[in-house]
Amino acid sequence: MSNCSKLGKKERAFGYSVIFPYLAYTAVFWGYPFIWMVVLAFTKWNYFSKPQFVFLNNFLRIFTDSLVIRIALNTLNFLAYLIPMVLFASLLFAMALTKVKFGKTFIMLSFLVANVSSGVAYSLLFSNLFSINGPINRLVDSLFGFTIPWFSNPQLAVFSICLIITWKFIGYYGLIIYAGLLSIPQSIYEAAELDGADKKTIFWKITLPLLNPSLITVTVLxxxxxxxIFTEPYMITGGGPMQRTTTFLIYMYDTAFKRIDPSYATTVAIVTALVSYALVMLIRKFFEKEVVFV
Incomplete structure (x- = not known):
């Protein structure tokens, strides 16, 4: 019994020694910053002075900050463009991938390269491609006799940035939907065809409903x-024109490091995280459905 007790203590000691580095890392690089962030939200601090407790002043300030309201509207605008674009492009990519017979791995890796590319590098690339004197506008001008203000028109700037982000994530999100397509039993399609269902009916009545978990996952992401969003609008438009591509992260960055107000920037970060979490929960509650294959 004594030997078993000693063995148990050694196993526990070994287990603690294995998880201790991870716990220490989490506490130092995640736990402490999180606690400090919450403390900052209730204080006034500018890096140099001693933090002063201001209770809910920072949170109340958000509701009277006209720029925060502008950025909230910008975010809704980005959502209105980005979610349909991402869902359509990813679904199209996934369905096309199911038809590929050879070189499927190469195609998947080719699209995933964009996902791991440097945001600064591809932002500069697309900035040059879509510039008023860039190759895309030169081609449009030669064909139609006019140029398109991709980044100087507010709505076109939002659309263009969403287009770039869609390009970046089409491979990653497409693979999520592709995995969902592979999980649908072929017997369901065979039974539908025997019942006389055409391809259009099968897609809308069978494929899309059974892809609900994958589509909701992509929507949440x-x-x-x-x-x-930060790198693309910051590098390409700087938040313009007319502050229409300014995002919450750009505003947090400017507030914390240009206006020297990290306390308020932290408050905006917390509120932004809570709003995004609430929106995700609403999407899951009203649109997510459990799919069971019988």
Missing amino acids: AITLTFG
Whole structure:
């Protein structure tokens, strides 16, 4: 009994020694910053002075900040463009992938390269491609006799940035939907064909409903992505024109490091995270359905 007790203590000690580095890392790089962030939200601090407790002043300030309201409207605009674009492009890519017989792995890896590309690098690339004197506008001008203000028109700027983000994530989100397509039993399609269903009916009545978990996953990821957009508008438009591409992350960055107000920037970050979480929960509650294959 004594030997078993000693063995148990050694096993527990070994287990603690294995998880201790991870716990220490989490506490230092996640736990402490999170606690400090919450503390900052209730204080006034500018990096140099001693933090002063201001209770809910920072949170109340958000509701009277006209720029926050402008950015909230910008975010809704980004959502209105990005979610349909991402869902359509990813679904199209996934369905096309099911028809590919050879080189499927190469195609998947080719699209995933965009997902791991440097945001600064491809932002500069697309900025040059879509510039007023860039190759795309030169082609449009030669064909139709006019140029398109991709980044100087507010709505076109939002659309263009969403187009770039869709290009970046089409491979990653497409693979999620592709996995959902592969999980649908072929027997369901065979039974539908025997009942006389055409391809259009099969797609709308069988494929899309059974893809609900995958589509909701992509939608949730697209929502969290939208609230975290930074590199593309910061590098391409700088938040313009007319502040229509300014996002919450750009505003947090400017507030914390240009206006030297990290307390208020932290408050905006917390409120943004809570709003995005609430939106994700609403999407899941009203649109997510359980799919059971019998």
